[in-house]
Amino acid sequence: MMVDVLFIGLSLLSVGGALAMLVYKNPMYSALGVLISMLSVAGIFALLNATFLFMVQIIVYAGAIMTLILFILMFLNIREEDLPEEPNKFKLIGLGAIVMIPLNILVIQAVSKLPAKDMLLTDTDFGDLAPIGIVLFDNWLVAFELVSILLLVALIGSVVLAKKRVKRVKNQGDES
C-alpha cells in the first residue's frame, strides 16, 4: 500500500516535471522541471530494486548534468529578448501529441499482453553494487572500455571547442 502511494506520487512528479519543461518559456524553469523529473525517476528506480542505479541517477544526472546546465544558463546571462519567439508553441505541442499517441498505444498494448509478474521490492541483492560489478566486468568488459575511450574523446573535444578561436576562421565565414 505504501509502495503504491509512493509510486503514484513519483510518477505524477516525473511527468509533471517533464510537462513543466515543455511549457515554460524561460529555460531556467525548464531546467528545474527536468531536475524534479530526474529525481522522481531515481525514486522509481529505487522502487524497482535498482539501488545502484538510484545512486548513479542522483549523482550523475541530478548532480552533474543538471548542475552543469544550470551553471551554463547562469554563465551565459540570457536576457528576455535573447529567447526565441514561439507564437504557435501550443499548436505544435498538440500536433506532436497527435503524432506520438499511436506509438504509445502500440507499446502499451504490446506490454499489457505480457504475463503479469510481481514487481514489488525483494530482499535479494538484485541490483546491488557487487552483483552489478560482477556482471559488468564479466559480460560487458568491451563496452565498458569503449565508454571510457568515449569519455576521453569527449574531454579532449570539449577542451578543443572551448579554446580561443583563431581570427582566420571568422574571416572565412565572412567571405562565403
Added chain:
Amino acid sequence: MISLTSLAFVSMMLFSIGAIGVISRKNIFVIYMSIEMMLNGINLFLVTFARYHFDMDPQIITIMVIAIAAVEAAIFLSVIILLFRSKKSLDTDVFTTLTQGEKS
C-alpha cells in the same frame, strides 16, 4: 498498482514528452533537455524490464546510457556556448550556417 503496464505508461509518457519537445520548441536549451528526457524514459523502461525478467543486463545498459548522456552534456553545452557567443541568440532558426539555401 506498481505493474508492468503502469511503469511502461510512465516511461512512454516521459519519452513522448521529450519527443514533443524536440518537435515543437525552438529554444536550443529546451531541445537539449528534451533529448535528456527521452533518454530518461528509455532508462526507466530498461530498468522495468530488468526487474520483470530478474536480469541484470538492462541495468548495465542503463549505466552505459547514463555515461553517454554525460558525454553528450559536455559536448552539447560547449557547442551551445560557441553558438550563443557568435549569434547572441538561442533560437534554432538563427543557426543556418550549414544550410544550402540563399539565406546566409
